[in-house]
Amino acid sequence: MVKAVPNTLRVFASLFVALTLVFILAPLVVVAGVSVSESQFIAFPPSGFSLRWFAAIFDSNAYVQALITSLKLATLVTVTATIVGAGAAIALHRRRLPGTSLLAGLFLSPLILPSIIFAIGLLMLWSATIGPVSFWALWIGHMVIALPYVIRTTLAVLADSDPFLEEAARTMGASRWQRILYVVLPQCVPGLAAGAFFAFNISFDEAVVALFLRTPDLVTLPIQIYNQLEFSPDPTVAAVSTLMMGLTVFLIATLDRFLGIQRFVGT
Amino acid sequence: MRDRVEDLALAGPGILLLALAFVLPIAEMLGLSILGTHRELTLEHFIRFLSDPYYLGIVWRTIYLSLLITAICAAIGFPLAYVMARIRPALRLWLIVLIILPLMTSVVVRTFGWMVLLGRGGLIPFTLWKLGFVGRNFTLMHTEAAIVIGMVQVLLPFTTLSILGVVMKIDRRLEEASRTMGAGFFATLRIVILPLAMPGILAGSLLAFTLSVSSFVTPSLLGGVRLPVVAASIYDAATKTLEWNFAAAQSVILLVGVLLALTPYIKLSGRRHG
Amino acid sequence: MATLELNQIVKSFGSVDVLHGISLSIESGQFVSLLGPSGCGKTTLLRIIAGLEAVTRGTLRIAGRDVTDVAPENRDIAMMFQSYALLPHMSVRENVRFPLRMRNRGTRKEQDERVQATLETVQLGHLADRMPRQLSGGQQQRVALARAIVSDPKILLLDEPLSNLDARLREDMQVELIELHRRLGLTTVFVTHDQEEALSLSDTVVLMNAGRIEQVGGPQEIYASPRTGFTSEFIGSANLIPVRVEETAAGPRATLPWGEVIAVAPGSKPSHKASLVLRQEDMKLLPSQTIIPNGFRATVETRVFLGARIRYVLRLGDMRIKCLAPGTDIFGPGDAVVVSVPDSRAQIIEA
Numbered sequence: 001m002v003k004a005v006p007n008t009l010r011v012f013a014s015l016f017v018a019l020t021l022v023f024i025l026a027p028l029v030v031v032a033g034v035s036v037s038e039s040q041f042i043a044f045p046p047s048g049f050s051l052r053w054f055a056a057i058f059d060s061n062a063y064v065q066a067l068i069t070s071l072k073l074a075t076l077v078t079v080t081a082t083i084v085g086a087g088a089a090i091a092l093h094r095r096r097l098p099g100t101s102l103l104a105g106l107f108l109s110p111l112i113l114p115s116i117i118f119a120i121g122l123l124m125l126w127s128a129t130i131g132p133v134s135f136w137a138l139w140i141g142h143m144v145i146a147l148p149y150v151i152r153t154t155l156a157v158l159a160d161s162d163p164f165l166e167e168a169a170r171t172m173g174a175s176r177w178q179r180i181l182y183v184v185l186p187q188c189v190p191g192l193a194a195g196a197f198f199a200f201n202i203s204f205d206e207a208v209v210a211l212f213l214r215t216p217d218l219v220t221l222p223i224q225i226y227n228q229l230e231f232s233p234d235p236t237v238a239a240v241s242t243l244m245m246g247l248t249v250f251l252i253a254t255l256d257r258f259l260g261i262q263r264f265v266g267t
Numbered sequence: 268m269r270d271r272v273e274d275l276a277l278a279g280p281g282i283l284l285l286a287l288a289f290v291l292p293i294a295e296m297l298g299l300s301i302l303g304t305h306r307e308l309t310l311e312h313f314i315r316f317l318s319d320p321y322y323l324g325i326v327w328r329t330i331y332l333s334l335l336i337t338a339i340c341a342a343i344g345f346p347l348a349y350v351m352a353r354i355r356p357a358l359r360l361w362l363i364v365l366i367i368l369p370l371m372t373s374v375v376v377r378t379f380g381w382m383v384l385l386g387r388g389g390l391i392p393f394t395l396w397k398l399g400f401v402g403r404n405f406t407l408m409h410t411e412a413a414i415v416i417g418m419v420q421v422l423l424p425f426t427t428l429s430i431l432g433v434v435m436k437i438d439r440r441l442e443e444a445s446r447t448m449g450a451g452f453f454a455t456l457r458i459v460i461l462p463l464a465m466p467g468i469l470a471g472s473l474l475a476f477t478l479s480v481s482s483f484v485t486p487s488l489l490g491g492v493r494l495p496v497v498a499a500s501i502y503d504a505a506t507k508t509l510e511w512n513f514a515a516a517q518s519v520i521l522l523v524g525v526l527l528a529l530t531p532y533i534k535l536s537g538r539r540h541g
Numbered sequence: 542m543a544t545l546e547l548n549q550i551v552k553s554f555g556s557v558d559v560l561h562g563i564s565l566s567i568e569s570g571q572f573v574s575l576l577g578p579s580g581c582g583k584t585t586l587l588r589i590i591a592g593l594e595a596v597t598r599g600t601l602r603i604a605g606r607d608v609t610d611v612a613p614e615n616r617d618i619a620m621m622f623q624s625y626a627l628l629p630h631m632s633v634r635e636n637v638r639f640p641l642r643m644r645n646r647g648t649r650k651e652q653d654e655r656v657q658a659t660l661e662t663v664q665l666g667h668l669a670d671r672m673p674r675q676l677s678g679g680q681q682q683r684v685a686l687a688r689a690i691v692s693d694p695k696i697l698l699l700d701e702p703l704s705n706l707d708a709r710l711r712e713d714m715q716v717e718l719i720e721l722h723r724r725l726g727l728t729t730v731f732v733t734h735d736q737e738e739a740l741s742l743s744d745t746v747v748l749m750n751a752g753r754i755e756q757v758g759g760p761q762e763i764y765a766s767p768r769t770g771f772t773s774e775f776i777g778s779a780n781l782i783p784v785r786v787e788e789t790a791a792g793p794r795a796t797l798p799w800g801e802v803i804a805v806a807p808g809s810k811p812s813h814k815a816s817l818v819l820r821q822e823d824m825k826l827l828p829s830q831t832i833i834p835n836g837f838r839a840t841v842e843t844r845v846f847l848g849a850r851i852r853y854v855l856r857l858g859d860m861r862i863k864c865l866a867p868g869t870d871i872f873g874p875g876d877a878v879v880v881s882v883p884d885s886r887a888q889i890i891e892a
Binding site for chain 2: 005006009013016017020021023024025026027028029030031034042043044045083084085087088090091092094096097098103106107109110112113114116117118120121122123124125128140141143144147151176180201204205206207208211212222223225226229230233237238241244245248249251252256
């Protein structure tokens with residue numbers, strides 16, 4: 001049999017993919033490695049095995065506070081962004097509002113416009129109109145970043161649904177609210193669930209808006225890590241980072257388990 | 268009419284949020300950038316930034332590092348995306364998940380990983396020293412090389428997925444047709460695949476460039492204070508020296524640069540999504 | 542069950558008129574087909590009857606009540622969609638119960654009984670707890686049908702409901718639709734582009750073209766006496782030949798473009814600009830020496846074997862016509878033939 005791709009090339013391609021994966025995953029593996037090291041210095045490969053740095057997290061008030069802040073923030077952002085995003089996605093999907101495509105562009109623009117630009121604007125606007133930045137400023141900021149993800153995943157599942165469901169419901173006597181409640185929202189559920197996963201993950205991991213809007217009392221987990229990295233990193237940072245990675249892996253696995261990740265990765 | 272009222276009510280909270288927390292902040296920033304100390308209109312902040320060799324140096328560093336990072340991402344991303352598009356779907360899904368995993372991990376965590384790998388006694392300098400490429404144990408931290416390595420890892424997933432989306436849509440039979448017409452594997456790759464993948468490569472590169480010029484966490488931590496980029500300069504002005512108008516002016520300059528890169532990106536990706 | 546009256550319905554999308562003043566009166570219990578090529582406005586008209594599309598001008602009455610401005614949910618109609626539009630997150634039972642639930646018909650128990658009875662009617666009683674995606678296309682189609690009849694609507698609207706089925710299922714469903722209609726007597730409006738389907742199912746066929754009604758009549762009438770060139774071409778894809786018609790002592794005669802004269806249907810009016818309608822299956826091909834009572838000469842140009850029948854393309858002068866013959870007549874390209882046409886089948890329409 002003639003092979004379309006020469007064997008040497010196959011070997012070379014496999015090697016290339018493997019090396020690229022090593023490169024992409026290296027920093028994650030290293031952080032996980034450091035977190036279980038016995039040594040009190042940050043070193044890779046790790047020496048020995050110990051979970052004491054994970055225990056150390058919970059002895060540190062700063063980390064515990066940051067963890068609580070981040071969990072509170074991410075949960076609130078997830079709930080609100082999902083609700084707001086659901087409404088926006090349904091309206092965009094129906095294409096009945098004038099300027100729908102313009103509106104869609106506006107809703108998705110936080111995805112591509114670098115967050116540093118809007119973060120600094122938010123800091124200035126909040127300070128000028130409301131006063132010192134607070135948890136609520138951070139909540140608003142993360143909503144803006146998380147919203148496009150919810151809208152995008154929800155629009156994707158709505159695009160796959162039967163376009164005549166709503167009309168069919170009308171001919172069967174369903175009123176406006178009944179159509180939203182019994183027909184449209186149930187169609188949105190997989191997209192909203194995926195969007196909620198993304199929203200939580202983004203809010204929990206985000207470092208730029210949180211950095212601009214931080215105050216001594218308002219430090220999220222990524223910012224706490226950032227602070228430690230700027231000054232005196234010890235393996236506790238690695239342990240916290242590993243926890244965060246664990247959460248991400250858990251979220252991806254859950255997303256895949258319940259919804260199938262293929263639907264939301266764009267290919 | 269009532270349909271519109273209903274849809275407006277549905278989209279209303281989102282529109283309100285974006286208007287107040289996205290559009291207005293950017294407008295506020297634009298406004299502040301042209302206000303002087305006594306709230307008079309002035310271009311002094313722009314003049315200050317664009318006439319100071321120190322800041323121009325920062326701009327230049329930001330741009331050429333971003334170009335370099337973007338080029339490397341495209342150079343790795345295209346073959347990677349091509350291979351991914353041509354392997355078994357199950358394997359492809361695994362690769363996608365492995366590429367998304369770092370994408371969904373906090374950039375702070377990933378940068379920390381590079382600090383460990385690149386620092387004094389870190390795996391990479393240590394290996395280079397043991398292999399005899401360098402004379403002594405040294406640190407790669409606080410070098411432009413460190414910034415490039417870290418940023419390529421951050422942005423490669425974006426570029427790869429962007430190119431993959433386009434390559435997946437290329438009809439495989441085009442390649443087969445090309446082979447039956449006498450073109451070899453590499454000739455086909457160059458004459459058939461590359462031109463067809465170009466919109467994806469360009470879109471992915473423009474996205475990577477935008478994210479690169481505006482990135483803050485990775486360059487700051489890996490480059491250190493002696494190698495500031497534009498975003499770091501904005502951050503310092505906004506939170507350390509508290510020169511908000513100056514910070515706003517720098518943000519406007521960054522925004523203009525980003526929009527210049529995004530305009531063709533939107534056209535490219537818009538055409539792709541039809 | 543109710544009457545349906547359309548009065549001068551006009552529909553424009555922007556500056557484009559898609560319906561130019563449609564007037565139609567449908568009696569209670571009739572099965573009416575809206576037939577026409579794609580883009581003729583038949584689906585738009587159905588959606589207007591459903592209320593899913595607003596009219597630009599004109600009025601619409603269901604059971605005597607003006608419903609022109611009534612929302613679809615309040616029209617007491619039922620519609621079956623081409624894609625079936627089953628709610629994917631609800632079981633078969635819940636889908637069929639949906640119209641009763643939305644309209645608050647009876648108690649929960651009464652609804653359940655009604656749903657079960659309706660599902661039995663379409664032979665799906667045993668699948669009531671399945672989800673739509675677990676059903677075959679034909680079963681989904683029955684669920685959609687059950688859902689459309691469960692609420693005993695005043696008007697039943699069907700939008701090409703059979704077009705997603707394969708040929709055999711389609712024939713079965715046609716029979717079932719006829720029986721169901723006979724049993725329930727629902728006033729039914731059925732959209733299709735398939736003329737055979739329209740002729741076999743309906744009491745009345747409304748043939749539409751370019752936003753206008755071309756002809757309304759019973760299936761026999763539409764088939765046998767097309768009044769326009771469009772009707773004759775669309776129903777049975779007839780040949781149209783420009784002719785001059787004169788009255789003679791022996792009856793009306795038409796002069797064909799190449800000079801031959803044939804007898805045409807009695808009662809045809811003399812005209813200088815008329816068209817002779819020749820249905821493909823009404824012509825008979827015979828060897829060229831055969832003496833025939835009425836017909837003309839032609840040459841076989843192409844032969845297409847279709848199984849039970851053969852389609853010939855014939856050349857007459859500089860015209861071509863198509864002809865369907867039983868599969869046993871064998872003529873080859875270039876053969877001279879005579880084409881026999883009974884004068885009653887040679888219809889004349891005004892050009």
